[in-house]
Amino acid sequence: xxxxxxxxxxxxxxxxxxxxxxxxxxxxxxxxxxxxxxxxxxxxxxxxxxxxxxxxxxxxxxxxxxxxxxxxxxxxxxxxxxxxxxxxxxxxxxxxxxxxxxxxxxxxxxxxxxxxxxxxxxxxxxxxxxxxxxxxxxxxxxxxxxxxxxxxxxxxxxxxxxxxxxxxxxxxxxxxxxxxxxxxxxxxxxxxxxxxxxxxxxxxxxxxxxxxxxxxxxxxxxxxxxxxxxxxxxxxxxxxxxxxxxxxxxxxxxxxxxxxxxxxxxxxxxxxxxxxxxxxxxxxxxxxxxxxxxxxxxxxxxxxxxxxxxxxxxxxxxxxxxxxxxxxxxxxxxxxxxxxxxxxxxxxxxxxxxxxxxxxxxxxxxxxxxxxxxxxxxxxxxxxxx
Amino acid sequence: xxxxxxxxxxxxxxxxxxxxxxxxxxxxxxxxxxxxxxxxxxxxxxxxxxxxxxxxxxxxxxxxxxxxxxxxxxxxxxxxxxxxxxxxxxxxxxxxxxxxxxxxxxxxxxxxxxxxxxxxxxxxxxxxxxxxxxxxxxxxxxxxxxxxxxxxxxxxxxxxxxxxxxxxxxxxxxxxxxxxxxxxxxxxxxxxxxxxxxxxxxxxxxxxxxxxxxxxxxxxxxxxxxxxxxxxxxxxxxxxxxxxxxxxxxxxxxxxxxxxxxxxxxxxxxxxxxxxxxxxxxxxxxxxxxxxxxxxxxxxxxxxxxxx
Numbered sequence: 228x229x230x231x232x233x234x235x236x237x238x239x240x241x242x243x244x245x246x247x248x249x250x251x252x253x254x255x256x257x258x259x260x261x262x263x264x265x266x267x268x269x270x271x272x273x274x275x276x277x278x279x280x281x282x283x284x285x286x287x288x289x290x291x292x293x294x295x296x297x298x299x300x301x302x303x304x305x306x307x308x309x310x311x312x313x314x315x316x317x318x319x320x321x322x323x324x325x326x327x328x329x330x331x332x333x334x335x336x337x338x339x340x341x342x343x344x345x346x347x348x349x350x351x352x353x354x355x356x357x358x359x360x361x362x363x364x365x366x367x368x369x370x371x372x373x374x375x376x377x378x379x380x381x382x383x384x385x386x387x388x389x390x391x392x393x394x395x396x397x398x399x400x401x402x403x404x405x406x407x408x409x410x411x412x413x414x415x416x417x418x419x420x421x422x423x424x425x426x427x428x429x430x431x432x433x434x435x436x437x438x439x440x441x442x443x444x445x446x447x448x449x450x451x452x453x454x455x456x457x458x459x460x461x462x463x464x465x466x467x468x469x470x471x472x473x474x475x476x477x478x479x480x481x482x483x484x485x486x487x488x489x490x491x492x493x494x495x496x497x498x499x500x501x502x503x504x505x506x507x508x509x510x511x512x513x514x515x516x517x518x519x520x521x522x523x524x525x526x527x528x529x530x531x532x533x534x535x536x537x538x539x540x541x542x543x544x545x546x547x548x549x550x551x552x553x554x555x556x557x558x559x560x561x562x563x564x565x566x567x568x569x570x571x572x573x574x575x576x577x578x579x580x581x582x583x584x585x586x587x588x589x590x591x592x593x594x595x596x597x598x599x600x601x602x603x604x605x606x607x608x609x610x611x612x613x
Numbered sequence: 614x615x616x617x618x619x620x621x622x623x624x625x626x627x628x629x630x631x632x633x634x635x636x637x638x639x640x641x642x643x644x645x646x647x648x649x650x651x652x653x654x655x656x657x658x659x660x661x662x663x664x665x666x667x668x669x670x671x672x673x674x675x676x677x678x679x680x681x682x683x684x685x686x687x688x689x690x691x692x693x694x695x696x697x698x699x700x701x702x703x704x705x706x707x708x709x710x711x712x713x714x715x716x717x718x719x720x721x722x723x724x725x726x727x728x729x730x731x732x733x734x735x736x737x738x739x740x741x742x743x744x745x746x747x748x749x750x751x752x753x754x755x756x757x758x759x760x761x762x763x764x765x766x767x768x769x770x771x772x773x774x775x776x777x778x779x780x781x782x783x784x785x786x787x788x789x790x791x792x793x794x795x796x797x798x799x800x801x802x803x804x805x806x807x808x809x810x811x812x813x814x815x816x817x818x819x820x821x822x823x824x825x826x827x828x829x830x831x832x833x834x835x836x837x838x839x840x841x842x843x844x845x846x847x848x849x850x851x852x853x854x855x856x857x858x859x860x861x862x863x864x865x866x867x868x869x870x871x872x873x874x875x876x877x878x879x880x881x882x883x884x885x886x887x888x889x890x891x892x893x894x895x896x897x898x899x900x901x902x903x904x905x906x907x908x909x910x911x912x913x914x915x916x917x918x919x920x921x
Contacts, residue, residue, distance in 0.1 A: 254705060254708075254709055255705060255708045255709060257701055257704045257705050257708070259697065259700075259701065280708050280709075281708070282704045282708060284697075284700055284701070284704065284738070285738075286697055286700075286734055286738075287730055287731070287733070287734035287737075288730060288731070288734075290691075290693060290694065290697075290731070291693075291694065291696075291697035291730075291731050291734060292697075294690060294691070294694035294697035294698045294701070294731065295697050295698065295700050295701040295704075296701065297688075297690065297694070297698050297701065298665070298688065298690075298697065298698035298699060298700060298701025298702040298703075298704075298705075299701035299702070299704065299705050300701075301688045301698070301701070301702060302663075302701065302702045302704075302705035302706060303705065304701075304704075304705040304708075306701075320691050321691055321694060324690070324691050324694075430663050430686035430687075430688060430702065431686060432661070432686070433686065434631065434681055434683060434684050434685050434686055434687070435679070435681050435686060435687070436675045436676075436678075436681035436682075436683060436686075436687040436688075436689060437686075437687065437688050437689060438688060438689035438690065439672070439675040439676060439677065439678050439681065439687075439689050440672075440673060440675065440676065440677050440678065441677070441678045442677060442678075445677075445678050
């Protein structure tokens with residue numbers, strides 16, 4: 228282990244590099260990459276690493292970047308890519324293909340607002356586009372967590388019972404460009420943690436087609452299998468956390484990260500770095516005697532419904548903060564978790580930090596001031612960045 | 614030997630034992646792609662090959678899961694992804710010391726249009742991929758709409774008059790990428806076709822083959838006349854058959870006789886031209902101009918048109 232100062236972008240790329248090298252005795256590593264702000268530094272870093280039995284293909288679009296990953300995974304290699312915003316939207320068709328072909332591609336997404344009108348700052352709207360398409364999604368809150376989650380993503384994606392793409396999301400600039408200390412393991416430890424990539428349906432010697440026409444009952448069967456594997460990924464992840472701790476001597480955060488939530492009457496629910504801010508708010512309000520706690524949804528797909536439901540039980544009010552908006556509905560996370568609360572609980576949707584607006588402790592305190600007098604939830608409330 | 618159109622070379626002891634396109638596939642009768650795959654079977658022989666097929670007729674030909682019509686491992690990709698996915702497969706094969714030939718089989722839509730940026734970029738990177746465009750000059754899979762490969766004067770399901778623009782010169786564009794090998798293939802000239810398929814399979818780096826692929830369904834022509842139509846297209850000079858090495862050395866493989874009779878017959882045997890009213894005389898000036906260029910490029914300055 229060694230401590231390094233790295234941006235989250237570089238951290239993700241370093242984790243991918245270590246994972247790539249760990250497959251040198253297997254079928255190697257091949258990645259397709261294309262730059263887009265704010266994930267560019269991740270692909271630049273990856274391109275400059277020496278990877279024995281590895282190749283990073285510098286393609287002409289995000290669409291092709293994922294196509295290279297699809298080809299590489301079809302040939303049995305470990306794969307990784309990174310993108311943001313419109314790049315992810317452009318890549319979406321092939322992200323879906325990778326998911327439906329059950330190929331374990333790992334991608335780091337530096338979240339950024341979709342446009343035009345152009346905006347380069349953070350917003351979860353890009354990765355949430357792919358909410359329903361069979362890709363596992365993690366949202367991280369700091370550099371170490373992102374690094375560890377990328378490493379773990381390879382193990383999870385390539386698990387024989389999971390076998391699907393994993394997106395590891397970080398808010399653009401807020402995390403992607405923040406330099407912080409990362410505890411980087413030795414290659415030997417990564418080798419121990421990550422088994423060689425084995426993709427049972429890869430193209431080998433036997434003629435078979437990947438991705439051909441399927442009839443309705445076959446699509447149903449494959450969706451059923453995919454759904455079951457998705458739901459099973461929650462337990463697989465729990466197992467990987469133990470294994471991660473055994474090898475690296477530190478623990479990966481849970482699928483949902485609770486903070487002073489046990490005896491809380493009011494809960495702040497969010498994803499990504501807003502969750503870290505919410506924890507500071509909890510500390511501040513606890514000092515004032517308010518019974519507030521925070522819950523950060525780290526694993527968004529599959530949604531750990533049981534875990535969230537257990538934390539929601541008995542709470543009076545829940546503020547769900549979304550750095551996204553489903554236009555015509557409200558916060559995406561709010562829509563997801565609303566039904567998991569007790570019938571009497573007030574679950575209010577707050578939209579904040581869209582287009583990369585700052586979400587500071589005082590913003591969250593304003594939300595709680597708005598929430599506490601409420602006896603029933605109202606329309607989703609848009610909180611302007613001030 | 615029961616395939617006279619293949620010049621007696623298919624179905625010999627040299628052929629790959631398992632056909633690349635197996636019997637019972639759903640291709641239309643007279644589909645040029647089927648004939649191409651017979652020649653491929655012969656040319657590929659025992660080499661390991663992986664096929665990469667974007668959305669196109671050949672993706673449907675693969676058949677319904679879990680059976681496969683193809684006698685080689687095959688990846689079906691999204692419409693615009695074949696050349697990039699093939700780059701990934703070829704990269705992994707090479708880093709594992711495998712000599713697997715990675716072959717893209719794409720229609721004209723996936724090549725000339727939606728997949729063009731992907732194709733251009735893979736050629737630019739000189740990926741170790743053989744890209745074959747079987748060009749039926751329409752979006753055949755969706756029922757026959759205009760593509761940029763549709764020739765001047767042809768009617769499609771979404772054109773009310775014959776196409777006013779000329780067909781895109783894909784071979785020149787690919788040659789301009791200075792790839793090791795770019796060639797056009799006439800299915801009616803089996804010996805030349807198989808020779809070029811073999812050469813393209815053997816070379817390293819990015820290779821591009823352009824195949825004029827008769828489509829009785831889209832061309833509104835007799836299924837049995839497909840090969841004859843290709844022969845007429847070659848004879849009349851409409852479809853030049855040539856090779857380009859490294860984007861520099863142009864070699865014309867089959868000398869046309871520039872017969873107006875052949876061109877007339879080519880047009881009259883297809884309802885897509887008949888209905889639009891395009892004539893041989895209307896097409897001839899552009900054919901002549903194209904051949905003047907080819908003469909200059911191939912260094913064989915002979916008159917573009919022989920007198921009758």
